[in-house]
Amino acid sequence: MINPKIVIVDYGVGNTHSVSNAIGSLGYKKLKISDQEAVIKEADALILPGVGAFEACAGNLRERHLDTILGELVLVKKKPILGICVGMQLLATDSEENGLHAGLNWIEGHVKKLQLPPEYAVPHVGWNNVKFNSREPLFSRNSDDSNFYFDHSYYFSCDDKYVAAFSDYGIKVTAAVQRDNIYGVQFHPEKSQTSGLKLFRGFFNSI
Amino acid sequence: MLKKRVAATLVVKDGIVVQSIGFRKYLPVGKPAIAIEFLNQWGIDEIILLDISASLKNAEPDYNMIKKASKKCYVPLTVGGGITKVDHIKELMHCGSDKISLNQAAIHQPGLVTEAALLFGDQCVVVSIDAVKMGNSYEVYDYLTKTTLKKKPAQLAKELQSRGAGEILINSVDRDGSYLGYDITLINEVCEAVTVPVICCGGAKNAADFIRVFSETTVSAASAANFFHFSEHSVNCTKANIIKQVPVRLETYADYSGNPFDGSQRLLKKGDKELEEMLFIRIEKEII
Numbered sequence: 026m027i028n029p030k031i032v033i034v035d036y037g038v039g040n041t042h043s044v045s046n047a048i049g050s051l052g053y054k055k056l057k058i059s060d061q062e063a064v065i066k067e068a069d070a071l072i073l074p075g076v077g078a079f080e081a082c083a084g085n086l087r088e089r090h091l092d093t094i095l096g097e098l099v100l101v102k103k104k105p106i107l108g109i110c111v112g113m114q115l116l117a118t119d120s121e122e123n124g125l126h127a128g129l130n131w132i133e134g135h136v137k138k139l140q141l142p143p144e145y146a147v148p149h150v151g152w153n154n155v156k157f158n159s160r161e162p163l164f165s166r167n168s169d170d171s172n173f174y175f176d177h178s179y180y181f182s183c184d185d186k187y188v189a190a191f192s193d194y195g196i197k198v199t200a201a202v203q204r205d206n207i208y209g210v211q212f213h214p215e216k217s218q219t220s221g222l223k224l225f226r227g228f229f230n231s232i
Numbered sequence: 233m234l235k236k237r238v239a240a241t242l243v244v245k246d247g248i249v250v251q252s253i254g255f256r257k258y259l260p261v262g263k264p265a266i267a268i269e270f271l272n273q274w275g276i277d278e279i280i281l282l283d284i285s286a287s288l289k290n291a292e293p294d295y296n297m298i299k300k301a302s303k304k305c306y307v308p309l310t311v312g313g314g315i316t317k318v319d320h321i322k323e324l325m326h327c328g329s330d331k332i333s334l335n336q337a338a339i340h341q342p343g344l345v346t347e348a349a350l351l352f353g354d355q356c357v358v359v360s361i362d363a364v365k366m367g368n369s370y371e372v373y374d375y376l377t378k379t380t381l382k383k384k385p386a387q388l389a390k391e392l393q394s395r396g397a398g399e400i401l402i403n404s405v406d407r408d409g410s411y412l413g414y415d416i417t418l419i420n421e422v423c424e425a426v427t428v429p430v431i432c433c434g435g436a437k438n439a440a441d442f443i444r445v446f447s448e449t450t451v452s453a454a455s456a457a458n459f460f461h462f463s464e465h466s467v468n469c470t471k472a473n474i475i476k477q478v479p480v481r482l483e484t485y486a487d488y489s490g491n492p493f494d495g496s497q498r499l500l501k502k503g504d505k506e507l508e509e510m511l512f513i514r515i516e517k518e519i520i
Contacts, residue, residue: 147427150398152277218307
């Protein structure tokens, strides 16, 4: 789609402005940050940003009834959605971050603490290579040696069929998941310079 | 593989980026938005913006300044200065910052570190510790009162990690603006005390200092402030030298891989013959 209506879902925590800056720089004019049902319903594409602890994020989503609003749009109307970082982890069944908390369960999987050999620092912070299992649609414009910016202590553990890309950090860290119209990336495309902007372009072009 | 990060620290005083020398002298550099735009174009990996006047005036973070400054920032932006409440962090995240840095709060209200980590995740909370050398050992420095605390930086880092800090920014007051290179002993002490990533700052003069700190310590990122400001393409040129020995991320078309550098890692003029034979090639701007 050339000029889709994009809504960045605001659920209280999250670097919404950073995401909006990055997407805006690609020339998308119909771009909104909102938690209002009426605005979200009009969207052609949804972004679930993330910087937050799982419990606070999941709690905020429910408090604002965004779980049911988004559920209807994504699962019934098949609107494409891209979760970023904890926004991607929210797609999972549950997370063990500070106790066990239920997620949206749109992609079956569990969010687990990174348990790594001692030479690996946790959180996993910095620019890391990503290997693609499936290039379409997210990575269609990215080259094989693309670097993305990661910043997380927990990772999405799920069936290989949902893993679109992974990264090597002592273990295979799920970097991207996809299932039908539901996409998620563990890294921050809005903070990955050209590589990240290409990913956004790939996502919006595919809808 | 995970790359070592080359970060830039922007010290902001009264809305202006300044060159800081020994935490005492400040020379004006320019507007934060312009500095950030250029650092982005030159392929910096991360930017840390520290507003040193906010805490001094007992003021909240300058949200408007951050909003303007972050407009063209497509790399992670950590913001510090004046944060005393979780609400300040919420507002900063809505103004374009991606992580926050706590310094005064880390010393005087460590509970905020935990509170922030529970809400935003530990990966969002950077704790910045200023260290000063006292004889053969180091002590934490409080830049507001200009006094030292009877505590080792490594010890404070460890305590704050257990309270939820996701990264430690260790800054050497003695090396600040000195161009003497990073304080390797200090950095090693901190790296050994914690399991979270450590960012070091203070004293970088050129790429050789980055290579040394990346080879002799386990820091995840090294930051510099002053020396990035004063030469064109400083970040790309620095990375061109670092990458010969340590893997870093390259972003820009101009990677200076074929250019000669002198002993101080300054870019040299190409040979006359080479210049004579040089062809101009039009580089098509990549359309994303």
